[in-house]
Amino acid sequence: MEKYLDILEIAIYGSAVALILIGLYGALTKKSLIKIVLGLSIMDSGIHLMMIALGYLKGGTAPIFSKGFENSADQMVDPIPQALVLTAIVIGFGVTAVALSLVIRLYRHHDTLRIDEIKNLKW
Amino acid sequence: MKKYIVLGLLAVLGYYLMSIFLLVDFGLPHFAHGVKDVYLSSSKNILKVSNAVTAIVVNFRGFDTLGEVTVLFLSATAMSGILYKKRHDIGERSILFPASSIIRSGAKMLFPSITLLGIYVFIHGHLSPGGGFQGGTIIATGFLLMLLTYQNYSVSHNRLVWVESVAGMLFVIIGLAGYFMKGSFLENVLPVGELNDLFSGGVIGIIYVLVGFKVAAELIGIIYTILHEKG
Amino acid sequence: MVGSPVLFVAIPLLAAFLIPLMGMIWKEFVRIIPGLVLAYMLVLSVSLIIYIQSHGTIVEVISGWGPPVGINLVFSPFSGALTTLMTFLGLLVWLYSHKFKRNVDYEPAKKYFILLMLMVTGSVGMVLTGDLFNMFVFIEIVSISGYGLTSFFVRRDSAEAAFKFLLMGAFASSFLLIGIMIIYTQLGTLNMAEIAQRMPQMDYHMKVFSLIFILVAIGVEAETFPLNGWAPDVYTQAPGPISAAMSGIVVKAAVYANIRIIYTMYDLQGAYEYLLIIGLITFIVAETAALKQERLKRMLAYSSIGQMGLAMIAFGIGTKEGVYAALFLMFSHAIIKSLLFFSGSYLVYNKTSKYIKHVNGMGKYLPITAFLFTLGAFAIIGLPPFMGFWSKLALLSAAADSNLVILVAVILVVSIVEAVYYLRVVNRIFFFKKRANTKPEKPTINAMIAMLSLAAIVLVIGFYPDLVTGLIERAADDLMDKGRYIGEILSKN
Numbered sequence: 001m002e003k004y005l006d007i008l009e010i011a012i013y014g015s016a017v018a019l020i021l022i023g024l025y026g027a028l029t030k031k032s033l034i035k036i037v038l039g040l041s042i043m044d045s046g047i048h049l050m051m052i053a054l055g056y057l058k059g060g061t062a063p064i065f066s067k068g069f070e071n072s073a074d075q076m077v078d079p080i081p082q083a084l085v086l087t088a089i090v091i092g093f094g095v096t097a098v099a100l101s102l103v104i105r106l107y108r109h110h111d112t113l114r115i116d117e118i119k120n121l122k123w
Numbered sequence: 124m125k126k127y128i129v130l131g132l133l134a135v136l137g138y139y140l141m142s143i144f145l146l147v148d149f150g151l152p153h154f155a156h157g158v159k160d161v162y163l164s165s166s167k168n169i170l171k172v173s174n175a176v177t178a179i180v181v182n183f184r185g186f187d188t189l190g191e192v193t194v195l196f197l198s199a200t201a202m203s204g205i206l207y208k209k210r211h212d213i214g215e216r217s218i219l220f221p222a223s224s225i226i227r228s229g230a231k232m233l234f235p236s237i238t239l240l241g242i243y244v245f246i247h248g249h250l251s252p253g254g255g256f257q258g259g260t261i262i263a264t265g266f267l268l269m270l271l272t273y274q275n276y277s278v279s280h281n282r283l284v285w286v287e288s289v290a291g292m293l294f295v296i297i298g299l300a301g302y303f304m305k306g307s308f309l310e311n312v313l314p315v316g317e318l319n320d321l322f323s324g325g326v327i328g329i330i331y332v333l334v335g336f337k338v339a340a341e342l343i344g345i346i347y348t349i350l351h352e353k354g
Numbered sequence: 355m356v357g358s359p360v361l362f363v364a365i366p367l368l369a370a371f372l373i374p375l376m377g378m379i380w381k382e383f384v385r386i387i388p389g390l391v392l393a394y395m396l397v398l399s400v401s402l403i404i405y406i407q408s409h410g411t412i413v414e415v416i417s418g419w420g421p422p423v424g425i426n427l428v429f430s431p432f433s434g435a436l437t438t439l440m441t442f443l444g445l446l447v448w449l450y451s452h453k454f455k456r457n458v459d460y461e462p463a464k465k466y467f468i469l470l471m472l473m474v475t476g477s478v479g480m481v482l483t484g485d486l487f488n489m490f491v492f493i494e495i496v497s498i499s500g501y502g503l504t505s506f507f508v509r510r511d512s513a514e515a516a517f518k519f520l521l522m523g524a525f526a527s528s529f530l531l532i533g534i535m536i537i538y539t540q541l542g543t544l545n546m547a548e549i550a551q552r553m554p555q556m557d558y559h560m561k562v563f564s565l566i567f568i569l570v571a572i573g574v575e576a577e578t579f580p581l582n583g584w585a586p587d588v589y590t591q592a593p594g595p596i597s598a599a600m601s602g603i604v605v606k607a608a609v610y611a612n613i614r615i616i617y618t619m620y621d622l623q624g625a626y627e628y629l630l631i632i633g634l635i636t637f638i639v640a641e642t643a644a645l646k647q648e649r650l651k652r653m654l655a656y657s658s659i660g661q662m663g664l665a666m667i668a669f670g671i672g673t674k675e676g677v678y679a680a681l682f683l684m685f686s687h688a689i690i691k692s693l694l695f696f697s698g699s700y701l702v703y704n705k706t707s708k709y710i711k712h713v714n715g716m717g718k719y720l721p722i723t724a725f726l727f728t729l730g731a732f733a734i735i736g737l738p739p740f741m742g743f744w745s746k747l748a749l750l751s752a753a754a755d756s757n758l759v760i761l762v763a764v765i766l767v768v769s770i771v772e773a774v775y776y777l778r779v780v781n782r783i784f785f786f787k788k789r790a791n792t793k794p795e796k797p798t799i800n801a802m803i804a805m806l807s808l809a810a811i812v813l814v815i816g817f818y819p820d821l822v823t824g825l826i827e828r829a830a831d832d833l834m835d836k837g838r839y840i841g842e843i844l845s846k847n
Contacts (some may be wrong), residue, residue: 001351003150005150006319007151007304008150009149009150012149013144015139016142016143016144016348017137017175018137019139020137020528021133021136024132024133024136025129025133027521027524027525028129029125029126031128033297036142036521039273039522040524040525042524043524043528045526047531047532050532050535051531051535052210053149054147054535054538054539055213056149056150056155057150057151057152058150058151060277062252063163063176064172064173064174064175064176064251064252065166065167065174065175065176065318065319066250066251066319067172067319069137070167070318073160073163073164075169076175078157078159079159079162079163079175079176079179080157080158080162080538080544081535081538082176082533083176083179083180083843084487084535085179085188085815086176086191086256086493087188087191087487087491088178088193088531089192089193089206089256090195090256091194091285091491091494091527093195094194094195094197094198094498094521095198095497095498095523095524095527096493097198097199097202097345097519098198098201098202098205098498098501098502098520098528099520099524100349100504101201101202101205101206101348101349101514102205102501102513102517102520102829104205104206104349105505105508105513105516106322106513106514106517107203107512109513112272118514121738139563140532143536143559143560143563144560146557146560147539147540151840152544153539153540153542154539154541154542155542156542157541157542157543158422158423158542158543158544158545159542161422165419165423165501176755182417182419183417183419183423183424184425184487184488185417186363186415186416186417186488187425187487187488187491189363189367190479190491190492190495191491192495193367193370193472193495194494194495194498195369197472197495197498197499197502198373198498199499200465200468200469200502201465201499201501201502202502203461203465204461204462204465204466204469204505204506205502205505205513205516207461207462207465207508210443214530215648218634218798221476226633242648243783244411244802249450250553263518263806280789281378285375287371288371288374288375289375291370291371292368292371292372295364295367295368295371296368297365298410301360301417302364305418306418307360307414307415307416307417308358308360308364308414308416308417309416309417309418310417310418311418322829341698350442
């Protein structure tokens with residue numbers, strides 16, 4: 001069980017960090033605006049995964065007191081990261097929606113999605 | 124060249140992130156007296172809400188949720204402001220291929236059940252996994268299906284504005300009711316009932332239903348704005 | 355009690371949800387309601403400021419759960435003074451743009467005023483909140499309304515500036531989340547007072563990492579070097595009043611968050627030196643960059659960044675005099691820079707490129723506006739009898755008291771650079787001939803009232819600085835006294 005937990009730890013934290021890095025890489029190096037927005041979303045999901053993983057408790061149950069689980073508060077996983085992640089997802093969605101609409105506006109003006117062709121302001 | 128600089132920076136960041144997380148013990152309690160225990164016990168004993176996440180989202184940290192709903196409202200507003208065009212050049216909905224008859228009849232059959240599922244999810248947000256945000260999103264996917272399938276299907280813009288404004292206002296008004304009747308904003312003003320009962324948790328269930336309506340209206344509005352963008 | 359801090363958030367949100375409905379009844383409501391709400395917020399904050407002088411800090415509990423469990427709002431002398439400043443500027447920005455947007459269609463005007471009102475609300479919320487995650491939510495409210503407002507004018511390159519801002523803002527919010535989660539996993543709480551109390555238990559490495567993540571995130575909003583790449587573009591492309599609101603309201607809120615986190619939450623020794631060094635770099639780089647700008651609003655943007663660097667230097671000194679000087683600087687910068695943005699936008703009104711050369715000879719055609727701009731320029735350089743003089747003097751004496759002679763010298767030298775680029779513009783306004791293709795645009799009556807009231811404040815406080823020094827001194831005391839902040843909040847339970 002202990003060994004299994006170690007592997008799980010590396011797998012989950014590793015994939016969270018990997019998602020964050022992939023997202024950052026995409027957002028920083030890609031030339032297409034859509035890909036940049038995608039990179040931001042990937043980074044967000046990495047952070048959400050990390051938040052949920054930080055609240056995990058070994059052998060824990062979902063933090064819901066449904067019938068038969070009324071007295072199991074000490075075995076429940078931490079509910080706060082789950083509540084925070086809900087907020088973070090909604091905010092991430094809002095930012096992505098605004099970003100996409102800005103991309104549409106840029107496309108309308110410049111007829112291109114390549115960031116190196118949109119250079120009226122210094123980047 | 125730029126790529127290698129970025130890769131180098133990312134390697135450093137990844138190393139530090141990984142070393143932070145490996146310091147945090149996975150699957151073990153990290154701290155002795157967190158607010159977590161208070162949340163779990165009072166959501167069961169005082170608020171009588173079985174889903175502790177819902178209790179946190181709507182009551183303990185309800186102010187965050189109000190802010191969150193505002194963020195959605197803002198992004199819908201900002202989006203339609205950014206994409207604003209004068210009336211005469213609003214485009215037709217851009218659908219490349221008309222849907223086949225299988226999809227048409229399938230969508231028609233699925234739409235009521237998707238809506239029903241969404242309503243179920245947000246009504247039972249305080250009893251089971253789910254809630255206003257999830258339910259609202261499910262309803263919005265139903266409308267997305269209809270909008271993608273039927274080229275002439277349309278949602279009344281005014282009706283969406285009404286739903287989202289009234290739901291948002293009622294959320295704030297319930298909060299203010301708590302402020303004037305009990306002395307603190309968003310405090311529960313209704314009887315809490317029994318654990319695992321549909322009518323439990325006082326205003327929590329009502330607020331989550333309102334959030335559900337608001338999120339659904341907001342998301343449908345966003346989808347509608349983007350679909351009407353001329354390519 | 356006259357009201358409660360929670361109304362600062364509840365009333366504007368109620369109004370924001372109401373505006374689309376009221377707009378269906380009478381279109382003018384869209385413009386009027388935000389003004390009424392902002393005026394109400396100003397009245398509320400002034401009356402609360404008076405109330406706390408006799409009754410002490412207000413800690414407002416939300417949803418009936420005492421501080422470590424629920425979210426709380428803190429109206430202390432420090433946050434109260436900032437709230438008053440922000441709501442006052444918000445009201446003036448509304449007044450300035452009320453008629454300014456007359457030629458804009460109904461739909462964009464509705465969006466503009468909703469976003470403006472919520473931007474002010476979000477900044478006020480950032481200042482008042484006592485909960486770290488709640489601060490994140492308010493930061494996002496401010497940023498998203500900022501993106502929307504920046505790209506308000508379709509004809510300019512505003513979408514590009516807004517996208518740049520959004521990219522930085524999105525990275526910042528992700529980093530802030532990581533920082534918050536590191537703190538949460540170590541201490542099990544999100545309340546800022548309780549975090550401050552438990553901070554000694556935290557592992558040193560964790561402390562440093564979380565502080566770095568949070569400072570990077572908030573540094574984007576607070577325009578610290580090198581995260582301020584968005585600011586010049588956004589200030590250039592956004593409508594004039596929005597530039598004023600950004601530099602006067604949003605940045606002040608972010609600096610507040612920065613300072614609250616470093617001074618109250620963390621007990622790290624090196625953090626003050628960090629502020630000092632970052633502030634110094636920001637100040638020097640921004641002021642030299644401003645010297646070679648060709649566009650008026652870009653120059654003002656760099657000047658704004660430089661002034662925030664100055665405020666950070668003052669915070670970094672770490673003594674009570676330093677904090678006092680920093681708060682005075684923030685206050686005077688918010689007023690003066692708004693005046694400069696307001697009058698500057700009219701001096702280059704009709705040109706989309708907004709080059710400095712377009713102000714040539716405007717002194718003859720727009721005498722009052724040109725005079726007000728000159729007043730603002732003199733005040734921000736720090737010429738005596740204006741407001742900027744007293745704040746700079748406070749900073750220099752604070753630095754001298756702490757034996758930082760080199761710092762005094764650097765600030766004085768860079769101030770000369772500042773004087774050069776402002777006086778260059780003033781020179782062009784009065785002593786150059788008007789260019790043939792620029793058309794002067796008369797300010798509307800509302801804009802005139804807004805500018806004149808700001809100018810009046812600059813003059814009155816220049817002659818009677820005692821009017822505000824008491825308030826600022828109490829705010830500085832409040833910030834320095836960390837134990838009292840923690841005690842006041844946690845005793846509310």
